[in-house]
Amino acid sequence: MPSGPSASADDANAGGLTAFRGEILDFIGDPATLGDAAHRHFPDGVLVVRDGRVAALGPAASTLSALPAGATVIDYRGKLILPGFVDTHVHFAQTDVIASYGAQLLEWLERYTFPAEARFADPGHAHEVAEFFIAELLRNGTTTAMVFATTHVSSVDAIFEAARVRAMRLIAGKVLMDRNVPETVRDTADSGFADSKALIGKWHGRDRLGYAVTPRFAPTSTERQLELCGRLLDEHPGVFLQSHVAENRGEVAWVAELFPWSRSYLDVYDHYGLLRERSVFAHCIHLDPTDRQRMAATGAAMSFCATSNLFLGSGLFDAKAAHEAGVRVGLGTDVGGGTSLSMLRTLDESYKVCQLAGQSLSPLRSFYLATLGGAAALYLDDRIGNFDVGREADFVVLDPGSTPLMARRMARAERLEERLFAFMILGDDRAVHATHILGTRAHVRDGT
Numbered sequence: 001m002p003s004g005p006s007a008s009a010d011d012a013n014a015g016g017l018t019a020f021r022g023e024i025l026d027f028i029g030d031p032a033t034l035g036d037a038a039h040r041h042f043p044d045g046v047l048v049v050r051d052g053r054v055a056a057l058g059p060a061a062s063t064l065s066a067l068p069a070g071a072t073v074i075d076y077r078g079k080l081i082l083p084g085f086v087d088t089h090v091h092f093a094q095t096d097v098i099a100s101y102g103a104q105l106l107e108w109l110e111r112y113t114f115p116a117e118a119r120f121a122d123p124g125h126a127h128e129v130a131e132f133f134i135a136e137l138l139r140n141g142t143t144t145a146m147v148f149a150t151t152h153v154s155s156v157d158a159i160f161e162a163a164r165v166r167a168m169r170l171i172a173g174k175v176l177m178d179r180n181v182p183e184t185v186r187d188t189a190d191s192g193f194a195d196s197k198a199l200i201g202k203w204h205g206r207d208r209l210g211y212a213v214t215p216r217f218a219p220t221s222t223e224r225q226l227e228l229c230g231r232l233l234d235e236h237p238g239v240f241l242q243s244h245v246a247e248n249r250g251e252v253a254w255v256a257e258l259f260p261w262s263r264s265y266l267d268v269y270d271h272y273g274l275l276r277e278r279s280v281f282a283h284c285i286h287l288d289p290t291d292r293q294r295m296a297a298t299g300a301a302m303s304f305c306a307t308s309n310l311f312l313g314s315g316l317f318d319a320k321a322a323h324e325a326g327v328r329v330g331l332g333t334d335v336g337g338g339t340s341l342s343m344l345r346t347l348d349e350s351y352k353v354c355q356l357a358g359q360s361l362s363p364l365r366s367f368y369l370a371t372l373g374g375a376a377a378l379y380l381d382d383r384i385g386n387f388d389v390g391r392e393a394d395f396v397v398l399d400p401g402s403t404p405l406m407a408r409r410m411a412r413a414e415r416l417e418e419r420l421f422a423f424m425i426l427g428d429d430r431a432v433h434a435t436h437i438l439g440t441r442a443h444v445r446d447g448t
């Protein structure tokens with residue numbers, strides 16, 4: 001194994017101990033709660049990785065001198081090393097309907113989503129899209145995602161297999177829909193239960209993969225199907241749940257018609273025992289204080305999907321109310337309702353949503369939400385999300401010189417917060433120089 005500061009990033013593949021030198025930032029808590037004590041920043045730092053896990057983190061001067069002779073040092077000076085981004089809500093089967101024009105949620109599902117998802121009955125198609133999607137995640141610096149597949153078992157196999165061969169930590173599940181959808185994407189309460197049970201047995205806990213019971217949303221499941229979702233969670237402790245709630249006013253009104261006994265949309269899920277730890281609900285826009293209290297009390301998390309909420313005209317997420325209620329919040333790209341798989345683009349739009357709501361999303365809190373906050377929303381913050389010793393070494397390397405405009409703005413940015421803000425307002429996949437999974441480089445921009 002070559003050694004010394006000139007070693008290339010690919011040498012990290014050789015295993016053993018590798019040190020990565022550059023500017024390093026991570027979080028140990030929420031800046032909205034802890035202020036400056038929430039982050040750790042090393043202008044010239046070293047992240048030491050052994051067997052895929054963080055072995056040490058510190059300033060270069062002291063950390064390099066403590067390395068054993070001959071240790072490999074990868075030089076990322078001039079770039080910013082962060083924990084890998086966590087996307088808490090995305091649909092891989094909607095990759096091909098991103099940027100589809102002119103509809104709000106319910107019409108958008110009918111016109112674009114269901115026809116696209118019907119194609120996933122073909123395992124070959126599912127495999128091809130899954131491969132493309134995972135490569136895109138890595139190109140955007142996203143190392144963990146919670147992913148909707150489709151109604152078809154083969155779509156779940158495809159996304160898990162694509163993540164498994166890259167050793168990614170990923171959560172996914174088969175969509176459950178037994179009413180109000182075309183037959184091509186419909187299951188039954190019993191077949192959905194049986195398929196989910198078999199998929200849990202096959203994939204949950206295998207390598208770095210986790211299974212999520214995945215009712216699309218209340219309007220497309222019968223009460224019997226929602227009841228069986230609760231049973232799946234009861235029978236399989238540790239399994240996740242993902243769904244949507246309170247995205248669009250028309251959808252909220254439809255739920256009130258379908259479940260006349262419910263106090264609110266969220267209350268439907270609550271009734272079937274679906275609010276719990278490891279449950280993640282996308283959007284959470286049209287909620288009331290009681291709903292937020294229920295989410296906080298049960299440990300369920302919200303996924304804030306800014307680009308999707310703006311694109312579909314759904315509404316403005318209330319980040320302040322969520323924080324004050326003590327609810328876990330992560331960020332979601334929600335492609336294909338969302339318009340980018342880039343967490344930097346998502347942060348840009350999240351900032352604007354908060355501006356429109358009369359709130360401010362600080363640069364530090366933004367990057368917390370994209371990393372440790374997302375990990376905490378998924379109850380994975382004991383494994384990923386920051387660089388504590390023992391954590392899985394998934395990280396992203398950002399390049400402040402990725403475009404002429406960004407380089408120019410960065411040259412005039414003196415403080416860390418200014419540079420983070422320039423990354424999130426001006427950045428996209430071009431700002432991602434490299435992405436590492438368990439220390440190993442899984443993506444480098446332009447293949448250089």
Ligand SMILES: [Zn+2]
Binds near residue numbers: 089090091244282334
């Ligand atoms: Zn969604």
